[in-house]
Amino acid sequence: MRRRAVDNEDPDRLYTLTGGRSQANESELDLVTLIVSQADPIPGMQSEYAKILRICRSPTALVELASELGLPVSVVKILLSDLLSGGQVSARHPSSARASAQLPDAAFLKKVLVGLHNL
Amino acid sequence: MDSTISEKATRTPLRSTVIDGLKIVVVGGFGVGKTTLVRSVSEIRPLNTEETMTQAGLGIDHSDTAGKTTTTVAFDFGRISLNEQMVLYLFGAPGQERFWFLWDRLFAGTLGAVVLVDTHRVEDSWYSIDRLEHHGTPFIVARNNFPGSVHDLTELREALTLSENVPLIDCDARERESSKQVLLTLVNHLYALSSARETTS
Numbered sequence: 606m607r608r609r610a611v612d613n614e615d616p617d618r619l620y621t622l623t624g625g626r627s628q629a630n631e632s633e634l635d636l637v638t639l640i641v642s643q644a645d646p647i648p649g650m651q652s653e654y655a656k657i658l659r660i661c662r663s664p665t666a667l668v669e670l671a672s673e674l675g676l677p678v679s680v681v682k683i684l685l686s687d688l689l690s691g692g693q694v695s696a697r698h699p700s701s702a703r704a705s706a707q708l709p710d711a712a713f714l715k716k717v718l719v720g721l722h723n724l
Numbered sequence: 725m726d727s728t729i730s731e732k733a734t735r736t737p738l739r740s741t742v743i744d745g746l747k748i749v750v751v752g753g754f755g756v757g758k759t760t761l762v763r764s765v766s767e768i769r770p771l772n773t774e775e776t777m778t779q780a781g782l783g784i785d786h787s788d789t790a791g792k793t794t795t796t797v798a799f800d801f802g803r804i805s806l807n808e809q810m811v812l813y814l815f816g817a818p819g820q821e822r823f824w825f826l827w828d829r830l831f832a833g834t835l836g837a838v839v840l841v842d843t844h845r846v847e848d849s850w851y852s853i854d855r856l857e858h859h860g861t862p863f864i865v866a867r868n869n870f871p872g873s874v875h876d877l878t879e880l881r882e883a884l885t886l887s888e889n890v891p892l893i894d895c896d897a898r899e900r901e902s903s904k905q906v907l908l909t910l911v912n913h914l915y916a917l918s919s920a921r922e923t924t925s
Contacts, residue, residue, distance in 0.1 A: 635745070636747070638745065662737075663737030672772060672801075677775055697743045699745045701747070709914075711918045714911060716810065717810070717911050718912065720812070721804070721812075724804065
């Protein structure tokens with residue numbers, strides 16, 4: 606398995622990637638928020654943005670994106686907040702983020718059960 | 725290494741119709757079989773990623789360092805496409821006390837949790853169970869049945885001081901069917917809790 610410690614990552618590179626920011630404005634992005642490209646990469650674009658736009662041609666969860674890019678989740682959130690504000694990607698937020706109670710209703714859980722049974 | 729070709733070769737994309745990501749967390753001590761369980765049911769080879777977190781000194785006993793500490797935590801995950809619209813992500817989370825701040829983040833919006841117990845190191849699970857109860861996160865306990873289990877489940881329930889309404893089952897995390905049963909047991913438990921709530925409200 607590919608395992609790259611972020612501690613071995615060149616700090617300058619992470620700094621450059623994020624423009625020195627340590628927090629995303631788009632703080633509501635969840636690990637399972639699905640990101641979908643709305644635009645194609647353009648020549649001269651920073652390579653990480655271009656990679657995100659290529660990968661997210663199919664919906665891709667934030668956590669998978671981080672794994673694929675080999676970047677920490679928090680860094681990917683910052684990159685995504687740029688792309689989101691520019692309209693180059695859209696986000697499909699998990700329904701759990703909209704729910705007031707933690708426990709979903711029975712009808713929702715029934716769908717999960719059916720899906721698991723079909724495994 | 726991250727060439728476009730290898731991206732295409734190794735990734736299994738989700739369906740374009742998927743709109744809702746769900747989470748279940750598998751917690752347990754080191755080496756108890758969290759990744760094994762995730763692997764046996766996941767439609768993708770388990771992936772690994774990292775989160776770097778800055779903690780304020782709040783709530784930490786030894787707060788002699790007034791500033792912030794940055795910690796990097798690695799975790800594994802897999803996924804299961806449930807239907808055209810829902811995809812379930814399974815996260816293997818380290819159960820050790822020093823990772824409690826990661827839990828807070830992972831557990832936000834989580835359907836529920838599976839506590840995976842090693843029969844030889846039952847005490848490793850006490851902290852996990854305590855945290856889950858504290859969070860109000862619904863959970864079940866699954867004993868990964870390594871050869872040589874000496875206790876029956878009743879004894880194990882006592883050793884864990886687990887309340888009667890928390891399901892406790894045996895499993896073999898290497899077996900897909902057994903791991904599937906673990907997930908079904910959790911979601912059935914959630915279903916029962918949710919149905920009970922709907923009839924009382």
